Amino acid sequence: MKHFLLFCLLLLIGTACSKLNNLEDWEVSNFQPEVAFPIVNSNTTLQEILNSVEDLSSIVVDPNGGIRFRYIGDIITRTSDEIFGTLTSALPPLVPVLSKKMPLPFNLPNGVKIDRVDLKRGEFSYYVENPNAEPITVKLTMPQLLKDGKPFTFSTDIAGYSGSGARPSATNQLSPASLVGYTFLPKNDTVYIEYEAKTPAGASVNAGLFLVRITNLQFSYAEGFFGSLLYEGGRDTVKIDFFQNYIKGDIYFADPKVSFFLENAFGIPSRSIVRDFKVFTVDGRQLSIESVFLRNGIEFPYPRINEVGQTKRDTFTFDKTNSNVDVLFGSGPTAVAYDVDAFTNPEGNTGQKGFITDKSFYRVQVEVELPLYGSVSNFVAQDIYDIDLEQYKKIKELEFKIVADNEMPLDIAMQGYFLSGTGQVLDSLFQGTAQIIPGAKTNAAGISTTPGNKTTTVKFEEIRFARMRTAKKLRLQAYISTQNSNPGKSVRVLASQKVNIKVGAKATIQ
Incomplete structure (x- = not known):
């Protein structure tokens, strides 16, 4: 809309002023009391106007000729680090081995049950003492940590303890x-x-102080039930410049849309939780978008357990039928702000296995x-x-x-x-x-x-034109409405629609 307004204003005023510049190049012998000349004879479509605009990033022309303004937010991305970070920190930095068979003290979030974790990095270190008088051989095994089907194991020999001083260790x-x-x-x-x-x-004897440390864990794959947990997503704001030159008026978009584009490579059933979804307006209000889908959440597409490596995509759109x-x-939006989190396994089905990589x-x-489909009333x-x-x-004198x-x-x-130059109004372009x-x-x-179609004449008499000549700025206002020609109706603005403007001028020369 702002590009079209600018076109209209410049077409009627800017082009005229540039053409008037030709008068100053005339020789005195060419002067006549009155000179009439054409300034503009333009027959163009909105498509041609849009083609001349340098920045069309926010304007889309559909195959059917419909025009829509499109505003896109930043991409909010969350990676496996959020979940893998939880798994990596599940073990304490130092684990004392207190018995000959004991579980590793994994501290997983409540409800998380891991069936498999493939490691792409990790280090195992130990410290063990011998309190016995005889030398011993210590063999440690983790039966549930396997490589090529064989469990992780190590053994070490430690000399016997003399009964005084520091105990022998490895x-x-x-x-x-x-x-x-x-x-x-x-x-x-x-x-x-x-x-x-x-x-x-x-x-068989007991070892003395026995400590193990598993550090620098990084996972390439994990499988299991990852709990019903809320992961913080992110906040973003989509700025809307449609109303940046707005003064007043009402505009009704008959079919606005706010679409969420979702991509997911986590093999976990998830639901987006939109925690905040507001429209900011030109008059400083914050209005909440309301929809049953905001209360219930939006389901993320996700790859199943046999689709590892795939990315699923989906789009959910809020429109007038569901919000x-x-x-x-229609309230003059300047921005849409939203905050989206992800809630895993919303149904709590522990039998449904998922994966992450x-x-x-x-x-x-x-x-x-x-x-550009709707109605407008006194939009300025x-x-x-x-x-x-x-x-x-x-x-x-000058007459257009x-x-x-x-x-x-x-x-x-x-x-x-x-x-x-100080902003004082010297005169107006039209009488009303x-x-x-x-x-x-x-x-x-x-x-x-x-x-x-319409013909309009505007005349600047000698006193008015003399007053205008001292002006330094021109404040132009456009008033747009559909109520005069199409009262009570929603109308469509199409790229193929033509606008023909002819402007002629008659100047009285001193």
Whole structure:
């Protein structure tokens, strides 16, 4: 809309001023008391206008010619680090081995049950003392930590204790054992650590202080039930510049949409929880988007256990059938803010196994669409331009004649104010707001059938033109409505609709 407004204002005013510059190049012998000349004869479509605009990133023209403004938010991404971070920190930094068979003290979030974890990195180190008079051989095994079907194991020999001084010990702290390529396969949700200490005669004894450390764990794959847990997503704001030149008026978008684009490579049933979803307006209000899907959540697509490595995609759209967006986007929105979290296994079905990999992620991106289909009542936008009319000193009076033929179903009226360097209003462009471009009549579907046409004359007498010449700025206002030509109807603005503007001028030369 802002591009079209700018086009209309510049077409009627900017082009005229540039053409008037030709008068200053005339020789005195060419002067006549009155000179009439054409300025503009433009027959163009909205598509051609849009093609001339440098930045069309927010405008989309559909195959059927419909025009919509599109505003896209940032991509909110969460990776497997959020979940893998929980698994990595599940073990304490140092584990005392207190018996010959004991479970590793994994501290997993409540409800999480892991069936398998493949390691792509990890280190195992130990420290063990011998309190016995005889030397011992210590053998440690973790039956649920396997590589190529064989459990992780190590053994070490420790000399006998003399009864005084420090106990003999063994450690691999300077050269930890690598866990790369090993897989945790818990038994009844438990990974056991077992050891035996034997004398040279084969007698079973107890070791003394025995500590193990498993560090730098990184996982390539994990499988199981990952609990019904809430993971914080992120907050983003989609800025909407449609109303950046807005002053007042009502606009109703008949079919606005707010779409959530979802991508998910986690093999876990998940539901998005939209914690905050608001529309910010030009008058400073914050209005909440309401929908049953906000209360119940939006289901994430996800790959099943036999689809490891795949990314599932889906789109969920809030529109007027499932929310109040059509009401809110008539309030002059400047931004849409949202905060989206993810809730895993929302149904709590512990029998449904899921998976994550080191490359798993989910992404959420929001897009706001405002199709130019609806109704407008006294929508006013304005902009201010620098001008210099001092160069037209030879012109005494000036009269414009504007002829408009319009296939768009929009009534466009204009007013302009000539401002001094201090911002004081010196004069106006029209004597009252002038409807320059009448809207076309439409059929029941809101599509133009009968073009609107009108001829407008505006005259600047000697006193007014002298006053205008000192102006430094021109504040232009456009008034857009559908209520004059199509009262009570929603209309469609299409790229193929034509606008024909003819502007002629008659100047009285001093």
